[in-house]
Amino acid sequence: MLVELLEVFGTDLTVVNAARVSFGKQSTEMVDRDKKLIKYLATHNHNSPFFHPIARFRMKMPIFVAREWFRHTVGFARNEVSRRYVDDPPECYIPSEDNIRERDSNKKQGSKDDAIKDARLARSLIIEETNKAMYAYKALLDLNVAPEVARIILPQSMYTEFIETASIAAYARLCSLRLDPHAQKEIREYAAGVSKLLEEKFPVSWAALQPHASASESASSA
Helix, strand or coil: CEEEEEEEECCHHHHHHHHHHHHCCCCCCCCHHHHHHHHHHHHCCCCHHHHCCEEEEEEEEEHHHHHHHCCCCCCEEEEECCCCCCCCCCCECCCCHHHCEEECCCCCCCEEEEECCCHHHHHHHHHHHHHHHHHHHHHHHHCCCCHHHHHHHCCCCEEEEEEEEEEHHHHHHHHHHHCCCCCCHHHHHHHHHHHHHHHHHCHHHHHHHCCCCCHHHHHHHC
16 A cells, blocks of 8 residues: 655645635734634635645555546546556555455445455455466566556456645545545545545645544544
């Protein structure tokens, strides 16, 4: 798992001054009235000031997680490693026995918190099939098959890596959805990582945008 914050543009004051420009005003340091303003903006869905601070991440996650993450498109820019050009040995996610969770028959999607009874056997099957895919991929490359063709047999557990840029408003929406207990556990872990890093850089704004899910609570439940 990799969630690396590469750089940010702006601070909590960026939000404040984006809002205050309507009145031709500007703050040079964060004071109580500025904190109250940020909370007011978030509470009343005055979202445009939160689009000015920007964060850029490097992330590495399994394909099955990334394809859910990429469903969040508005306000995001992404560039991803391409297996058309890269033919390095892939890395794949192998869940621990604790994470081979039981299907929940009461939900249309999702799982129970508990591992299945035969988790060790299930994990061995996952490892076996993953190794087969890795062997076949290398064999295809050795036959001089183009990487863009050989990649078709790679599993959804393969890690992909990308750089992603978005406003804190966009990340707030993503995290509010992906930190929900009904979201898949694996994606909650990535959202918790993002939330923790943004909370450190934008403490006032992030607390206002994510009032019901602090990073520490989210990380412990993921």
